[in-house]
């Protein structure tokens with residue numbers, strides 16, 4: 560139904576294969592929906608999201624690229640990649656029944672705060688698992704600072720009963736407590752507004768919720784955990800009470816793990832999501 564709300568200038572691609580179904584917006588190379596065969600929706604899309612050209616979409620898997628958080632001059636949050644129109648350069652089915660899409664965004668940066676020529680590529684493979692590979696190449700002749708993150712919104716039955724394992728004993732920056740550095744004890748649970756950047760994290764996290772179990776694997780070193788809690792009322796495209804339905808668990812290289820890309824150099828991050836067989840469709 561949310562397709563119908565989309566502005567006609569916001570093209571959506573749909574993948575359907577024996578492993579499941581996914582919807583990807585060309586704007587931002589953003590995965591909006593992923594439903595493994597016979598399973599529920601794994602990603603959360605805000606019922607209040609704008610579906611308009613040039614406006615960030617609240618949900619699915621937005622990219623934060625080429626920076627995370629506010630730009631150095633305070634002008635723009637999370638980079639321009641998520642509001643830019645990417646091009647589909649390849650789409651094909653593979654012998655194992657999976658589908659592979661390749662999307663690209665290249666040229667001169669539209670943002671003076673990041674004055675570089677670049678090429679970003681995003682590969683999306685829908686198999687039994689969903690694998691995203693993002694690469695960023697600096698095509699300018701000056702070193703470019705770069706952060707890259709998959710800002711995934713996972714659908715949960717109720718965030719108060721969600722739990723993330725795989726971050727035990729990890730250090731994190733608490734953005735809601737003057738960016739103090741703290742250490743996680745036990746699993747991560749959400750009992751209030753939460754906005755943390757975990758550093759040097761293990762390759763794998765598991766998100767447990769009453770809806771089911773999701774494995775998140777990545778070679779990247781940061782993991783951001785975010786839920787707006789009752790601050791959702793102040794975020795127009797989220798809306799009061801809607802925080803209960805999602806938890807952001809975001810893998811990438813940001814903060815201490817942001818990089819400097821030399822002219823001609825590339826940086827790549829990969830993430831694989833696997834549903835661990837527990838999100839059976841209700842009533843089946």
Ligand code: TA6
Nearest residue numbers: 615628636637710754783785809
């Ligand atoms: O990744 C967490 C975060 O950076 C939070 O600080 C919060 O603001 C969130 O992203 C959403 O950002 P957005 O620009 O999409 O509203």
